[in-house]
Amino acid sequence: MKEMTKVVLDAMGGDNAPGEIVKGAVEAVNRRSDIQVILTGKEDVIQDVLKGYTYPEGQIEIRNAQEVIETSEPPVMAIRRKKDSSIVTGLKMVKTGEADAFVSAGSSGAILAGGQLIVGRLGGVERPPLAPLIPTKKGFSLLIDCGANVDARPSHLVQFAKMGSIYMKHVMGVQDPNVGIVNIGAEEEKGNALVKETFPLLKECRDIHFTGSIEARDIPYGQVDVVVCEAFVGNVILKLYEGVGAVLISKIKGGLMQNLRSKLGALLVKPALKETLKDFDASEYGGAPLLGLSGLVVKTHGSSKAKEVCNSILQCVTFKEQHINEKIKQSIQAETEPAD
Amino acid sequence: MKEMTKVVLDAMGGDNAPGEIVKGAVEAVNRRSDIQVILTGKEDVIQDVLKGYTYPEGQIEIRNAQEVIETSEPPVMAIRRKKDSSIVTGLKMVKTGEADAFVSAGSSGAILAGGQLIVGRLGGVERPPLAPLIPTKKGFSLLIDCGANVDARPSHLVQFAKMGSIYMKHVMGVQDPNVGIVNIGAEEEKGNALVKETFPLLKECRDIHFTGSIEARDIPYGQVDVVVCEAFVGNVILKLYEGVGAVLISKIKGGLMQNLRSKLGALLVKPALKETLKDFDASEYGGAPLLGLSGLVVKTHGSSKAKEVCNSILQCVTFKEQHINEKIKQSIQAETEPAD
Numbered sequence: 234m235k236e237m238t239k240v241v242l243d244a245m246g247g248d249n250a251p252g253e254i255v256k257g258a259v260e261a262v263n264r265r266s267d268i269q270v271i272l273t274g275k276e277d278v279i280q281d282v283l284k285g286y287t288y289p290e291g292q293i294e295i296r297n298a299q300e301v302i303e304t305s306e307p308p309v310m311a312i313r314r315k316k317d318s319s320i321v322t323g324l325k326m327v328k329t330g331e332a333d334a335f336v337s338a339g340s341s342g343a344i345l346a347g348g349q350l351i352v353g354r355l356g357g358v359e360r361p362p363l364a365p366l367i368p369t370k371k372g373f374s375l376l377i378d379c380g381a382n383v384d385a386r387p388s389h390l391v392q393f394a395k396m397g398s399i400y401m402k403h404v405m406g407v408q409d410p411n412v413g414i415v416n417i418g419a420e421e422e423k424g425n426a427l428v429k430e431t432f433p434l435l436k437e438c439r440d441i442h443f444t445g446s447i448e449a450r451d452i453p454y455g456q457v458d459v460v461v462c463e464a465f466v467g468n469v470i471l472k473l474y475e476g477v478g479a480v481l482i483s484k485i486k487g488g489l490m491q492n493l494r495s496k497l498g499a500l501l502v503k504p505a506l507k508e509t510l511k512d513f514d515a516s517e518y519g520g521a522p523l524l525g526l527s528g529l530v531v532k533t534h535g536s537s538k539a540k541e542v543c544n545s546i547l548q549c550v551t552f553k554e555q556h557i558n559e560k561i562k563q564s565i566q567a568e569t570e571p572a573d
Numbered sequence: 574m575k576e577m578t579k580v581v582l583d584a585m586g587g588d589n590a591p592g593e594i595v596k597g598a599v600e601a602v603n604r605r606s607d608i609q610v611i612l613t614g615k616e617d618v619i620q621d622v623l624k625g626y627t628y629p630e631g632q633i634e635i636r637n638a639q640e641v642i643e644t645s646e647p648p649v650m651a652i653r654r655k656k657d658s659s660i661v662t663g664l665k666m667v668k669t670g671e672a673d674a675f676v677s678a679g680s681s682g683a684i685l686a687g688g689q690l691i692v693g694r695l696g697g698v699e700r701p702p703l704a705p706l707i708p709t710k711k712g713f714s715l716l717i718d719c720g721a722n723v724d725a726r727p728s729h730l731v732q733f734a735k736m737g738s739i740y741m742k743h744v745m746g747v748q749d750p751n752v753g754i755v756n757i758g759a760e761e762e763k764g765n766a767l768v769k770e771t772f773p774l775l776k777e778c779r780d781i782h783f784t785g786s787i788e789a790r791d792i793p794y795g796q797v798d799v800v801v802c803e804a805f806v807g808n809v810i811l812k813l814y815e816g817v818g819a820v821l822i823s824k825i826k827g828g829l830m831q832n833l834r835s836k837l838g839a840l841l842v843k844p845a846l847k848e849t850l851k852d853f854d855a856s857e858y859g860g861a862p863l864l865g866l867s868g869l870v871v872k873t874h875g876s877s878k879a880k881e882v883c884n885s886i887l888q889c890v891t892f893k894e895q896h897i898n899e900k901i902k903q904s905i906q907a908e909t910e911p912a913d
Contacts, residue, residue: 370820383757383765417723417808425723425805450812453820465765466809468757472790473810477817480710480793481853485825488849489842498841502828505835509828513821 235267238550239332241323244274245301246339248536254338255282257542262292264543268550271332273298273319298322301339304535308342308381312350320344324351327528334529334549336520338537345381348523348530355558357565358525360389362464363532364397365521366405367474368513369455375401375410376452378464379471379521385463387431390414391438395564396524397459398441403555404522404548413447413457415466421445427463435461440564478513519544522552525561529553575607578890581663581672584614585641586679588876594678595622597882602632604883608890611672613638613659638662641679644875648682648721652690660684664691667868674869674889676860678877685721688863688870695898697905698865700729702804703872704737705861706745707814708853709795715741715750718804719811719861725803727771730754731778735904736864737799738781743895744862744888753787753797755806761785767803775801780904818853859884862892865901869893 242258244251251274258270269292272279276297283293300318302311315321320339324347326332335352337344345363354361362378377397378385394412401410414431416424421432423446435443447457449470462470489499519541520533529552531545582598584591591614598610609632612619616637623633640658642651655661660679664687666672675692677684685703694701702718717737718725734752741750754771756764761772763786775783787797789810802810829839859881860873869892871885 370823415809417805428805448812449809450816452813453816465757465768466806469755469789469806469809470813472788473792473813474817476790476793477814478821481818481821483710484849484853485846488846491845491848495842495845498838498843498845501838502835502842503838505831505838506825506828508831509824513824 237267237269238553239269240546240549241271241273241326241332241335243319243323243337243339244272244279245319246337249538251278251282253538254542255279256539258293259286259288260539260543261546262288268292268546270546271296273323275299296322302343304340308340308346311343312347320347327352333553334531336531336533336545338533338535341532342381344530344532345523348526352526352528352530355525355527355562359392361523361525362393363521363523364400365471366518369453371455373518374455374458374460376460376467376471379467380464383463383465387427387434390431390461391434392565394435394441394459394461396561399557399560399564400522400524401458403557403560404551407458409442410458412441412443412459412461413445415449415460415462416446419446440567519548577607577609578893579609579672580886580889581611581613581666581675583659583663583677583679584612584619585659586677589878591618591622593878594882595619596879598633599626599628600879600883601886602628608632608886610886611636613663615639636662642683644680648680648686651683652687660687667692673893674871676871676873676885678873678875681872682721684870684872685863688866692866692868692870695865695867695902699732701863701865702733703861703863704740705811706858709793711795713858714795714798714800716800716807716811719807720804723803723805727767727774730771730801731774732905734775734778734781734799734801736901739897739900739904740862740864741798743897744891747798749782750798751784752781752799752801753784755789755800755802756786759786780907859888
């Protein structure tokens with residue numbers, strides 16, 4: 234018999250909780266028999282939603298947690314005080330080994346803080362990065378780090394590059410992923426102090442395929458698979474991606490509604506446009522892993538629907554099957570040994 | 574008689590030089606009688622292009638310069654060695670007061686370095702920022718700084734906020750421009766060390782309208798008029814704007830060509846779409862000023878056509894008429910006085 238992957242799922246987190254979250258869990262267990270989902274949150278509420286679905290009963294259970302951490306709460310305080318929240322309960326199950334992974338669409342801050350405080354870092358990992366996939370012309374790239382800890386050191390960025398490469402290769406199936414460091418020019422001598430110090434360290438790394446600097450303009454073209462930067466810049470990139478995309482699409486929609494001629498045309502182009510823009514939709518790829526923890530924590534979009542939740546659960550299976558954390562440990566330990 | 578504004582224009586800079594550059598000069602002098610354009614570059618080449626146009630003869634002259642600085646050359650070295658280049662010649666004319674402003678679509682690096690080395694900073698200005706206008710849902714915002722000097726200090730950012738506000742108000746006609754600092758969250762306690770230190774300083778500034786942090790997601794919506802950040806982040810924002818826009822538009826074009834139905838629709842929506850996307854085109858607004866110099870230096874896109882060149886020249890007139898540099902000097906000096 235195949236080994237089960239146990240995923241704790243925060244049934245209370247995100248704009249569409251608990252409906253879409255529970256639905257995502259049902260979809261996942263209906264797709265694979267080797268997944269066990271534990272829904273954390275208010276038992277009666279979850280039970281109510283679950284009643285509407287058919288699924289292999291043994292594969293979904295509920296772990297009651299009466300509190301909910303709101304996105305507006307200060308993260309660290311919330312983690313410390315709300316011991317009976319769905320997030321704290323879920324993270325503790327990963328810590329104790331009762332579950333392999335925790336997935337939540339709830340408060341990013343609480344998930345990031347809780348991941349470090351409750352689950353804890355893998356030995357040797359200096360800072361666990363949050364690494365969302367971003368859509369590109371070719372497919373997707375991993376943007377690492379978009380977490381909450383800014384002002385990174387060069388050694389952090391080197392670890393991000395290694396962890397990101399392992400994730401892209403073994404979870405996302407990208408062979409020999411290219412790694413680039415976000416910079417303001419292509420030349421090695423360009424950049425801020427952090428980038429200039431990190432660049433030669435990345436060049437020396439034996440276990441990644443470093444291709445040098447990447448200018449922000451080239452990120453959407455998918456020029457590299459792993460886009461390395463510190464979290465302030467990562468957050469700017471991630472959110473600007475969303476903002477420019479949303480404004481441009483709303484401008485285009487406005488343009489299509491401009492006059493009778495364009496409205497007629499809009500009816501004809503709509504299906505094809507919808508199909509194309511789907512490629513540029515991050516929810517296709519599941520959530521963002523918080524890498525480098527003793528267990529797996531995945532943050533999905535606050536607006537996640539069932540599909541993204543389901544995809545995130547499936548990612549956890551690959552993560553476990555591929556022994557990603559063992560690979561990360563090996564890679565991080567190799568770092569302290571001198572290069573030939 | 575109205576006072577003349579004298580603009581030196583680099584006839585050799587940019588992808589479309591000298592044709593579109595010269596054409597832009599002709600358009601500008603045909604529109605206003607109070608502009609004098611001095612074209613710098615290879616005299617015979619410029620003369621050849623000029624021959625094809627009709628314009629008030631007294632308003633365009635040529636200053637011969639036999640060398641051209643290429644975009645691939647190391648900027649500081651190029652400025653030092655190529656004394657007879659169009660860029661060095663033009664900047665020197667601003668320095669000596671022979672001209673009020675220098676406009677170029679050539680090497681950004683050489684223009685930025687030359688602006689500081691040859692024209693020099695206004696008294697009190699610590700670092701001259703490059704401040705392009707970026708398109709937004711509402712119109713445009715000023716992104717300050719996108720220059721070549723990274724790792725800024727809080728005092729630099731405060732000066733950027735002041736200079737940017739003056740420019741938006743008096744050159745672009747935005748009443749009481751809002752100022753925001755790029756951050757990874759809306760709260761004052763968020764951000765990296767630079768942002769956290771700068772935030773209270775901006776709050777204390779009496780002569781700007783500071784509205785707090787702005788997340789990158791909200792920049793394209795035009796939430797603030799002056800977007801303050803250090804140059805590394807500014808460069809990432811500027812270039813990602815371009816990249817995401819270009820990839821999204823190419824995806825949409827691909828979508829429109831997907832099948833017969835969408836192709837028919839594309840014919841109908843094309844004029845309206847073109848009109849809408851024009852709003853999102855930075856060339857409408859002319860070039861990016863390098864602020865805080867003893868004179869005005871404007872960098873236009875490398876791909877500038879006549880329209881952007883012409884608009885950039887017209888901006889120089891407003892800049893002079895509005896006594897922007899006097900206003901910047903006053904504002905920077907006020908900074909050293911304690912707030913009430």
